[in-house]
Amino acid sequence: MGCPVWPGKRHGYHVSLHGHGESKISQVVPVVAVLGAAIPVLVSIFLLGERPGVLALSGVVLALPSIWMVSGAGRPGDDKGMDGLSDCLVAGLGVALQYTAMGHVSAESGVWPLVANRTVSIMLVVAYGRTVGRRLHIPAGYLWSALWIGAAASGSLALYALSTRYSMLSISVVLSSLYPVIPTVLAVWLLRERLVPIQLVGLMSAAAAVVLITVE
Template sequence: MGALLALASAVLYGLSDFAGGLVSRRASFMATALAGQLGGLALAALLGIFVAAPATTAADLGWGALSGVGTGIGMLFLFRGLTNGSMSVVVPLSAVGGVALPVVVGVAFLGERPAVLAWAGVVLALPALWLVGRTRGGGGSNGAVDALIAGAGIATQYLALAQARPGAGLWPVVSGRVAAILILLPLVLATHPRLPARLAPAAAAAGALAALALACYLLATRQQLVVIAVVLSSLYPAIPVLLGITVLRERLSSRQVTGLLAAAAAVVLLALG
């Protein structure tokens, strides 16, 4: 069940990135990120009411808030990279960074020991994420710094959220959305970016999908090693690629085909492990 929840998180996050990326290309990336977090807060608070939380503590909310700081930073630099037209660098590099750091921390500091098959899945997932995110003509380094910062933010998001105890329900996700909003709001107020009214619902919906993805991830960590849950949840770049084929009629490169096949194999290995 934990693996399925983590995969559901990946699908939802992929849908969120696809929608958010489209909006951020037509409006301010900062305004898009803030609207997304507001939409995520609304949905997370609603879901939190219906999920049992018998022992929510300040520490749990604190871990959620730290996760939200990672979210705010990660989404801000991810959308800025996408706005700069460097998707071929930002998406794969941020995804690999978002996986590699939690794996290192999980093994070195949390004492997690994945099985041999799971380790094979982890090792296979890293190049798969890189290949899936690479697009034609993506050989330049533009956006590399944005990608590294976004990856660090995503890693913080996953690691911190996983530290919240099961008794906290989904309230750490809620506190995370509040923290992300507090990170983004001063920047939006200082720069006065514009988000056309017609795009606001799409931006909010993208954020709501991301919040739901985090809720699925949080539930997955309660049934699965954090290392495995992070890797499975981080396979989300495959979803925008598949949507690009079916919705935008884009063509896959040979690298992306290889990456998708490797990602599918990694899922099988992680599930069996």
């Protein structure tokens, strides 16, 4: 299994770009991140028969609202309506499909799932660019940034796939979906940004969720 993985997430990101154009990023990211984690958890528990322990399951349940809060949902000043909500929902479903399918890629498939992932990603970006009439050109000053970001994304996906071989899908997907914590912490540390109370609560609950998941 794993064939739907490549169009799933690529289409999810493609649609989320359109959602960003309709709504604020602080509104789009929480919807996509929570759906991308919640749906695979439900699939793994109710369809695949996974049974996390009590502590781990408590951590999973705690992590989902943590993702929402850390992403900044409900911050003061976010008064722009969710005109792109339908795009956000489709994007979240695409990300969920990616996580679920990648969790079932066989070890014998090697790096081919990643190769297919990136190939389809380029195809969708090209199609999106043609649709909106954008030039598909990377300025020289951004070339290296694009390369290392792409390499980091591919490496992260490979590590996620590897983690699902040693842990339950419901655990791996939730820990992977806590990624909004990293840019939030970096923004505070490097850019000296100030967090709103809901983000502080989200960070603390995310830390508690990780502890609950990993100690069992």
